[in-house]
Amino acid sequence: MLINNTPDLVKFIQDLGTPPYVSLDTEFLSEKTYYPQLCLIQIAHGSHAAVIDVLADIDLEPLIQYLKNPKIVKVFHAAEQDLVILWNDFKLSLTPVFDTQIAAMVCGFGDQVSYAQLVKTFTKARIDKSSQIVDWTKRPLRDRHVEYAQADVTHLCSVYEHLQRKIEKQERASWVAEEMLELSDKKRFDFNPETQARKLKLRNMTPHRMAMLHELVTWREERAKTQNIPRGWVIKDLALRDLVSNPPESLKDLGRARGIGGNAQGRTGEEILKRIHKVRELPISECPPVQDTSLDEVINGDAIVLLRALLTQICEKNNVAPKLVASKSDLEQLTLGVETRLSRGWRKDLFGGLAEQLLLGQISLTLLQGKISILKR
Numbered sequence: 001m002l003i004n005n006t007p008d009l010v011k012f013i014q015d016l017g018t019p020p021y022v023s024l025d026t027e028f029l030s031e032k033t034y035y036p037q038l039c040l041i042q043i044a045h046g047s048h049a050a051v052i053d054v055l056a057d058i059d060l061e062p063l064i065q066y067l068k069n070p071k072i073v074k075v076f077h078a079a080e081q082d083l084v085i086l087w088n089d090f091k092l093s094l095t096p097v098f099d100t101q102i103a104a105m106v107c108g109f110g111d112q113v114s115y116a117q118l119v120k121t122f123t124k125a126r127i128d129k130s131s132q133i134v135d136w137t138k139r140p141l142r143d144r145h146v147e148y149a150q151a152d153v154t155h156l157c158s159v160y161e162h163l164q165r166k167i168e169k170q171e172r173a174s175w176v177a178e179e180m181l182e183l184s185d186k187k188r189f190d191f192n193p194e195t196q197a198r199k200l201k202l203r204n205m206t207p208h209r210m211a212m213l214h215e216l217v218t219w220r221e222e223r224a225k226t227q228n229i230p231r232g233w234v235i236k237d238l239a240l241r242d243l244v245s246n247p248p249e250s251l252k253d254l255g256r257a258r259g260i261g262g263n264a265q266g267r268t269g270e271e272i273l274k275r276i277h278k279v280r281e282l283p284i285s286e287c288p289p290v291q292d293t294s295l296d297e298v299i300n301g302d303a304i305v306l307l308r309a310l311l312t313q314i315c316e317k318n319n320v321a322p323k324l325v326a327s328k329s330d331l332e333q334l335t336l337g338v339e340t341r342l343s344r345g346w347r348k349d350l351f352g353g354l355a356e357q358l359l360l361g362q363i364s365l366t367l368l369q370g371k372i373s374i375l376k377r
Contacts, residue, residue, distance in 0.1 A: 243260075311326055
């Protein structure tokens with residue numbers, strides 16, 4: 001069912017009522033903009049489903065108010081991008097939410113299992129992927145594209161119900177609740193210069209270089225938002241790395257930076273130099289802290305090997321995806337005595353506590369009948 005006007009939307013919502021959950025998905029384009037352009041919102045409960053044309057002359061306020069109902073669980077698959085879009089466009093922070101991809105990892109379906117795989121497993125149906133790459137801004141929408149979009153939420157209902165039964169059987173509802181609470185945290189949607197700076201993975205940073213990096217990524221973010229273009233169209237990561245490593249003194253110096261090109265001239269070049277000169281005058285006390293990377297050199301490789309072996313053993317025994325339990329960074333930080341997500345919640349109960357015991361020599365690993373086993377000392 002395609003909805004492209006407000007009266008039909010209102011009627012659909014009234015007919016939908018207040019079920020315990022609804023499945024949701026979005027279709028959007030993001031190649032040429034900072035903010036993904038939302039084109040469709042799909043919603044379903046059982047066979048009652050609709051594809052809502054966001055680009056039509058339609059008032060979405062009835063839908064927004066409906067989705068704010070805390071009694072209705074909002075079900076997605078790989079929800080993060082959808083949640084970001086709904087926050088950017090409508091300041092809509094959904095709760096409670098349920099991500100079937102995360103839930104499937106909890107139930108032992110491996111790392112980042114696809115929607116099509118789950119649908120095939122639980123319903124025996126096959127998702128037609130021929131409409132997967134579509135320009136969703138084009139109108140009129142073709143029937144097969146609408147059918148594809150609607151299938152993304154109708155099958156999702158069955159997937160959700162099957163996963164819920166598995167979670168209850170495995171007594172892992174508290175695990176899923178922790179993950180979903182974190183997923184719906186509004187702080188995840190806000191720009192954080194520290195997070196962007198960390199992604200660039202620069203070494204040998206000083207307080208002033210870190211301040212310069214924060215200043216430049218913040219400037220890039222502001223410019224990208226204002227012009228609604230991708231960050232890389234403002235200035236590429238390669239250029240940021242070079243500017244921080246070799247801060248220019250003049251527009252001529254700026255023109256020599258890798259990846260800058262024509263950006264060295266005019267307003268853009270002047271803004272970059274202005275930000276760099278501003279940072280040079282900052283007292284060290286006002287510079288952001290520099291992460292101590294010297295500890296990276298003392299990470300015990302043997303300890304990491306043992307922790308990975310323990311992680312494999314625990315995850316195989318409990319039928320849960322290793323990637324969900326602990327990342328490479330989690331294991332490295334654990335060996336350095338840094339508190340991580342392994343120090344709390346279900347991860348500590350499942351793996352973190354045993355990992356700490358292994359590092360302290362309180363337990364050891366052995367090979368028993370071809371499989372890794374834990375020995376208490």
